[in-house]
Amino acid sequence: MTTAHFQSHYIPNTEDEQAAMLATLGVSSIDELFLDIPQQHRNPPLDLPDPLSELEIQQELAGLAAKNRPLSSGPSFLGAGAYNHFIPAVVKALMTRGEFLTAYTPYQAEASQGTLQVIYEFQTLISNLYGMEVANAGMYDGATSLAEAVLMACRVTRRERVAIASTVSPSYRQVIQTYCQAQGIQVDVISADAPDVNPETSCLVLQYPNFYGYIEDLEKLSAAAHQQGALLVVSADPTAMGMFQPPGHYGADIITGEGQPLGIPVSYGGPYVGLFSTKQEYIRQMPSRLSGRTVDNQGRTGYVLTLQTREQHIRRERATSNICTNEALYALAATIYLAALGKQGLRQVAELCYQKAHYAAAQIAGLPGYSLSNTNNGAGTFFQEFVVECPAPPAVINRKLMEKDILGGLDISVPPYEMGSGNAMLLCVTEMNTRQDIDALVTALGEFN
Amino acid sequence: MATGLGRDISKLLMERSVTGRTGAILPAPDVPPQPMPDASLLRTDLGLPEVSEPEVVQYFTNLSQRNFSIDTHFYPLGSCTMKYNPKINDEVSFIPGFAAAHPMQGVEESQGALELLHRLQGFLAEITGLPDVSLSTLAGAHGELAGMLMIRAYHRSRGDTGRLKVAIPDSAHGTNPASAAMAGFEVVELASDADGNVSLEALHEVAGSDLAGVMITLPSTLGLFDTNIVEVCRVVHEAGGLVYGDGANMNALMGKVKLGDLGFDVIHLNLHKTFSTPHGGGGPGAGPVCVAPLLKAFLPTPIVVSANGSQDPSFGLSAPEQSIGKMSGFHGNFGVLVRAYTYIRTLGAAGIKSISSNAVLNANYLMQALKGTYYLPYDRTCMHEVVFSADWQKERGASGLEVAKRLLDYGFHAPTMYFPLIVHEALMIEPTESETRETLDAFIQALKDIDREVTENPDLVTQAPHTTPVSRLDEALAARRPNLKWTPAG
Numbered sequence: 001m002t003t004a005h006f007q008s009h010y011i012p013n014t015e016d017e018q019a020a021m022l023a024t025l026g027v028s029s030i031d032e033l034f035l036d037i038p039q040q041h042r043n044p045p046l047d048l049p050d051p052l053s054e055l056e057i058q059q060e061l062a063g064l065a066a067k068n069r070p071l072s073s074g075p076s077f078l079g080a081g082a083y084n085h086f087i088p089a090v091v092k093a094l095m096t097r098g099e100f101l102t103a104y105t106p107y108q109a110e111a112s113q114g115t116l117q118v119i120y121e122f123q124t125l126i127s128n129l130y131g132m133e134v135a136n137a138g139m140y141d142g143a144t145s146l147a148e149a150v151l152m153a154c155r156v157t158r159r160e161r162v163a164i165a166s167t168v169s170p171s172y173r174q175v176i177q178t179y180c181q182a183q184g185i186q187v188d189v190i191s192a193d194a195p196d197v198n199p200e201t202s203c204l205v206l207q208y209p210n211f212y213g214y215i216e217d218l219e220k221l222s223a224a225a226h227q228q229g230a231l232l233v234v235s236a237d238p239t240a241m242g243m244f245q246p247p248g249h250y251g252a253d254i255i256t257g258e259g260q261p262l263g264i265p266v267s268y269g270g271p272y273v274g275l276f277s278t279k280q281e282y283i284r285q286m287p288s289r290l291s292g293r294t295v296d297n298q299g300r301t302g303y304v305l306t307l308q309t310r311e312q313h314i315r316r317e318r319a320t321s322n323i324c325t326n327e328a329l330y331a332l333a334a335t336i337y338l339a340a341l342g343k344q345g346l347r348q349v350a351e352l353c354y355q356k357a358h359y360a361a362a363q364i365a366g367l368p369g370y371s372l373s374n375t376n377n378g379a380g381t382f383f384q385e386f387v388v389e390c391p392a393p394p395a396v397i398n399r400k401l402m403e404k405d406i407l408g409g410l411d412i413s414v415p416p417y418e419m420g421s422g423n424a425m426l427l428c429v430t431e432m433n434t435r436q437d438i439d440a441l442v443t444a445l446g447e448f449n
Numbered sequence: 450m451a452t453g454l455g456r457d458i459s460k461l462l463m464e465r466s467v468t469g470r471t472g473a474i475l476p477a478p479d480v481p482p483q484p485m486p487d488a489s490l491l492r493t494d495l496g497l498p499e500v501s502e503p504e505v506v507q508y509f510t511n512l513s514q515r516n517f518s519i520d521t522h523f524y525p526l527g528s529c530t531m532k533y534n535p536k537i538n539d540e541v542s543f544i545p546g547f548a549a550a551h552p553m554q555g556v557e558e559s560q561g562a563l564e565l566l567h568r569l570q571g572f573l574a575e576i577t578g579l580p581d582v583s584l585s586t587l588a589g590a591h592g593e594l595a596g597m598l599m600i601r602a603y604h605r606s607r608g609d610t611g612r613l614k615v616a617i618p619d620s621a622h623g624t625n626p627a628s629a630a631m632a633g634f635e636v637v638e639l640a641s642d643a644d645g646n647v648s649l650e651a652l653h654e655v656a657g658s659d660l661a662g663v664m665i666t667l668p669s670t671l672g673l674f675d676t677n678i679v680e681v682c683r684v685v686h687e688a689g690g691l692v693y694g695d696g697a698n699m700n701a702l703m704g705k706v707k708l709g710d711l712g713f714d715v716i717h718l719n720l721h722k723t724f725s726t727p728h729g730g731g732g733p734g735a736g737p738v739c740v741a742p743l744l745k746a747f748l749p750t751p752i753v754v755s756a757n758g759s760q761d762p763s764f765g766l767s768a769p770e771q772s773i774g775k776m777s778g779f780h781g782n783f784g785v786l787v788r789a790y791t792y793i794r795t796l797g798a799a800g801i802k803s804i805s806s807n808a809v810l811n812a813n814y815l816m817q818a819l820k821g822t823y824y825l826p827y828d829r830t831c832m833h834e835v836v837f838s839a840d841w842q843k844e845r846g847a848s849g850l851e852v853a854k855r856l857l858d859y860g861f862h863a864p865t866m867y868f869p870l871i872v873h874e875a876l877m878i879e880p881t882e883s884e885t886r887e888t889l890d891a892f893i894q895a896l897k898d899i900d901r902e903v904t905e906n907p908d909l910v911t912q913a914p915h916t917t918p919v920s921r922l923d924e925a926l927a928a929r930r931p932n933l934k935w936t937p938a939g
Contacts, residue, residue: 008800010533010725011807012885018807021814021886030806033813033830034705036674041710046703047575051797054537061791065546067561072549080553081778088473090505092543098520099513102534105731106516108526108863109924110854110917114516115730118509121462124934128496134933137731140587143778151631171778178749178774182601182633215490245492258778267542268562269552269779270587271733283931289731292927297912301459302919306927312590312627313868317636322627325588325721329729339462339505340472343497348475358483381486402558410553435479 008051071266074405075437077360079385079428080211081142081169081258082266085239085349086431088340091263095333105289105325109304115328116303119291122335129241129338130255131248132277137289138331139274139323142258143172146205146235147179148287148321149254149276153203153231155285155320156253160185161200163230165192167210170416172235176205192216195224203231203254208247209240212373212412212426213357213385218250226251238262238275238334240383242350254278263337264330273330284310287321352431353384356438360429361386363442370445373424385428387412392448394425404444455511461935462498462508472502515918516730517862523888527834527865527877528622528670530700530722532808535795538726538788547787552779556765562783563764567753569790570737576793576801577696577716578707579739583748585781589697590624592717592736593664597632598773599715599740599747600662600691606747606771612661612690618647620671620869625664625695634661641871645671645827647681656688666695667708668832670869672812672877674701682712691715691744699723700881701809701832704802715740724789735785746771751780807882808833811889815880818893822900826872834879838872847903847910849874854921855902855913859895 007014013021022028034042052060071084078084095101099114106112106119119137126135139145150162162180164173166189173189180187190196190204197204204225209215218234225232231253236246239261247255259273260266278286284307292306312319341349361382365372369391390397394411401408409427410417417424429438485491500508517524524531542548550562570582586592597615604612615634617625619641626636637655642648647665663685668674675681682692694708694716700723702708708716720726721734728734740748750768757763766780793801809832816825816835823837839849847855853863853876865877880889902909914920 008796008803010535010796011803011882013807013810017886018810021810025813025817030810033806033809034674036676036830037706038679038711041679041706043705044578044707044710046798046802048572048793048798048801051800052794054795057537057791057794058541060794061541061544061565061787062546064561064565065544067564068546068550069554069558070545070547070549071551072545076551078551078553082552084549084551086475088502090472090502094506094509094513096539097510097513099516099518100730101539101727102519102531103516103730104524104526104529104531104728104862108517108853108857109922110914110919111517111522111857111862112515112730113918114512114514117458117461117512117515118730120934124461124463125497127934131492140591141778143775144587144591169778171775174775175777178598178776179631181774182598182631184633215486241492242495243491244486245490249492265543265548265784266551267548268550268559268783270777270782271735271784272778283933290931290933293932294923294927296919296923297921300919302922304922304924304927306924306933307931309928312623314623315627316623317626317630319623319627319630322590322594322624322631323588324590324622324624325719325728325732325734327587327729327733328731329727329733332730336505336509338497339500339508340502341497342466342471342473342499343495344471344499345473345475346497347495352475352478354485355478355483356480359480362483381490398555407551407554407558431475438480 075433075440076407077409077427077429077441078407080410080426083261084266084430084432085261087263090340091333091336094336095329100332101329106305113302116291118332118335120293120303122331123291125335125338126275127277129238130236130277131246132255133280134283135277136286137291138326139276139288140327141270141272141274142235143175145256145274145276146172147176149233149256150176150203150205151179152285152287153233153254154185156282157202157231159200159202162187162203162205163190163195163197163201164205165190167192167212168205168207169211192221195221197224197228197230199228201228201230203233205233208234208236209383212387213382215244215381218247222250239350239353242346243354259330259334262334264333271327271330273327273334283307285320286310288323288326349431356433357384357386357429360438364388364445367446384430385426388425388427390423390425393423397448401444406441406444455514456507458508458511462500463935465500465504466498468499470499470501472500472505522860522862523884523892524862525864525878525880526862527879528697530879530881532725532881533883534725534727535792538791541791542784542787557762560762560764563753565790566786567755567764569786570753572793573718573737573739576703577739578709579716579741581745581748582737582739583752584737584786585749585751586736586738586776587782588732588734589717589719589736590628591776592738593624593628594631595738595749595773595776596693596715596717597629597634599744600693601632602747602771602773603691603744604661611659614659615661616655616663619871620669621664621666622670622695622697629664645669645673646675646677649677649680652681652684656684658689660688660690662691662693664693664695666698668698668701671827671836672831672834673827673829674832678711697722698833701805703805704798705805709741715744720785720789725792726785726788733782733785735782745769747773749773749776804882811880811882811884815878815889815893819896822897834877836872837876839874839876842900842903843874845903846907849876851911851913852899855899855910856895857914858916861892861895
């Protein structure tokens with residue numbers, strides 16, 4: 001079966017055609033095209049496994065996938081930044097169309113009106129969701145989007161200190177630290193109860209709901225930031241925006257978010273899409289692409305990438321960010337999701353999450369040995385996640401739950417989480433969890449008292 | 450692109466909205482009603498559309514038909530490697546065991562994902578000759594930033610804090626200087642010599658005790674293999690600096706040469722270029738970083754480690770001891786990594802090498818056929834792409850941009866225009882290995898026909914495109930009066 005010269009089904013030109021093409025170049029072998037490579041380094045040994053047919057690939061990957069425990073295989077109560085939500089069939093059906101999937105960044109506007117109009121729709125819907133004036137075409141993910149917001153706040157205010165609430169996701173805080181380390185920006189972790197914002201602070205950074213699921217007092221925190229001339233930067237869960245006041249309502253200056261809940265599979269952490277919105281006055285400081293509405297030379301409406309002088313391919317080392325390729329396909333997924341669910345649907349999803357999470361919390365709090373954590377800045381309102389103090393270490397409980405094929409919550413009794421004392425667990429309940437799932441969880445937890 | 454009008458897409462989602470329509474039905478609550486939060490916390494307005502499911506499908510389907518794409522058009526966009534994206538890669542990324550695996554679930558529940566990632570780290574190390582890999586960076590520029598932060602951390606770990614400059618060739622992508630600046634470096638531009646190589650003279654001038662490193666794209670954005678590359682690496686190392694490689698053009702080199710053997714210390718790969726994962730209209734990508742042993746300790750976290758079966762579970766996540774930190778929220782763009790893994794498994798060593806063979810053959814075939822018609826500033830064997838200049842057409846009144854736009858009327862996507870910056874009226878053409886000779890011949894003929902049109906019927910070229918859904922757009926208006934979202938009239 002094997003031949004000395006491997007011909008892939010991804011390469012159309014046969015050996016004969018290749019020979020004919022080489023003849024037009026006046027050379028007799030492909031190797032002659034690579035003579036610029038120093039001879040001692042040319043054609044090194046390459047040790048890769050033998051190729052598989054498509055059938056064998058499917059079998060191998062099915063075997064690997066079977067060693068994972070997908071959310072779909074049983075009741076699952078893990079959130080912590082990636083959320084299990086219902087995805088309407090239209091999302092995958094439309095986003096996998098080759099015309100969207102296999103197009104490049106829409107630099108050639110006349111040949112990319114589909115993608116450009118989608119981005120404009122995305123900017124519209126994300127602005128509306130967050131109660132903001134403008135949104136960009138998207139960032140890599142929620143963590144990097146927040147980190148870029150911090151850098152932007154430092155540019156806008158010309159200040160170099162950042163105050164981040166301890167209730168912001170530890171992983172987001174780590175990414176911010178990575179992004180700030182080389183720019184001389186000092187990152188201070190502060191309490192959202194009594195935020196230390198001073199005249200050197202560029203921005204106060206919050207998460208909404210916070211990492212532990214709770215709604216913080218944005219009105220008070222917004223005033224605390226603005227009194228010192230600092231910007232308010234908020235990373236907000238887009239699903240929660242289906243029912244809660246958006247941070248824009250409280251005067252936030254930059255709102256970012258993880259777009260994964262908007263129709264994107266959890267997919268072991270990516271690809272997702274970062275959401276990024278701000279006020280009109282700051283658009284020239286924004287990172288990433290923008291699609292703008294304009295007209296063609298016959299007066300017809302069309303869309304182009306605009307304000308590109310902010311970007312790396314024009315401005316190079318003076319660009320607002322180095323970002324180029326972002327996550328356009330998942331911005332499309334989010335746009336389709338928001339279109340399909342619409343005004344009523346997103347509210348329903350948010351309320352289902354809220355109702356089911358509160359039902360679960362009440363049931364668990366009623367179990368002997370369990371209580372709801374009261375360490376959330378005195379603010380008791382949560383959305384779909386909440387902290388439970390358990391009678392045993394969460395790692396032990398989670399192992400027992402997994403024996404019943406229940407995926408428990410995040411163990412936050414260990415670093416880097418703030419709830420390091422006791423036996424705290426962060427549970428998440430969404431519209432995907434039936435009452436039966438929740439009752440099974442409560443029953444299983446009850447065995448630990 | 451569709452012919453005929455199709456359904457009207459001129460109305461945006463918010464303009465189509467009719468109160469009471471919905472595109473999805475959710476289940477009724479199955480738990481007893483719970484007390485709602487204080488009304489002051491709840492929003493009363495939500496600016497989302499109300500449209501039915503058929504309208505959603507029809508609207509987005511019709512929008513998709515207003516795109517050129519690899520599946521519908523030849524897309525020879527230089528430096529973007531618009532090759533065929535195998536369908537099997539997408540299909541396997543949607544297997545529930547992958548798509549529904551939660552990133553925060555325990556390693557015991559993620560062994561399949563971790564095993565795949567661990568193997569992929571090994572494949573990429575083998576292809577690049579750089580033994581240690583982190584997959585957590587989400588795009589090419591993201592990998593560049595990680596690489597530059599690693600170079601910074603390396604020098605600082607040695608107490609060598611005076612290395613503040615990074616030298617970058619004048620032909621480089623804009624992301625290179627932007628990434629170096631984000632990592633806190635001062636950027637110095639390196640001139641290219643008459644052959645398109647990095648000028649060794651210019652390099653010697655900057656190779657001092659303040660040089661942190663250089664960023665080199667190989668092959669360069671001129672589509673040329675820099676014949677000085679070993680000497681470039683030697684000079685930089687001798688001055689105490691490190692060599693960063695931008696792997697955007699790896700499609701030319703797989704199995705032909707390993708960047709680690711040439712002296713590169715750290716590179717990123719664009720899995721969405723060389724390794725066939727779809728561009729999706731501008732992402733997602735994945736930009737893994739591969740490093741020489743001296744940078745292993747600085748890799749971004751996490752990396753996937755294996756106990757080689759000596760303990761259970763076998764695969765885990767680890768943070769290198771002097772890591773620059775986390776670059777992204779979780780472990781990288783896993784769905785993209787699954788696609789790249791599948792691609793490499795499908796090809797094996799001989800197949801991977803034959804990808805680069807054919808990519809380079811196709812580019813040289815185009816170069817040879819067109820070099821009498823379009824000016825070729827660097828007349829050498831090219832790698833996976835060729836950079837022409839439209840200077841000869843410009844003399845007759847049509848710019849590179851206009852030639853590129855006219856190609857759209859012939860049913861071909863335009864080449865990359867006006868890049869690299871050091872070539873006037875640049876037209877950068879990258880055919881990739883997945884195109885047939887017939888397609889290449891048709892494209893060659895189109896560029897020859899357009900050249901004739903420049904003389905015989907210049908308006909046809911300078912006013913192009915004529916057949917796309919919109920013609921030339923007013924970019925100045927878009928920038929002067931930015932309209933970035935739909936707002937209700939009045």
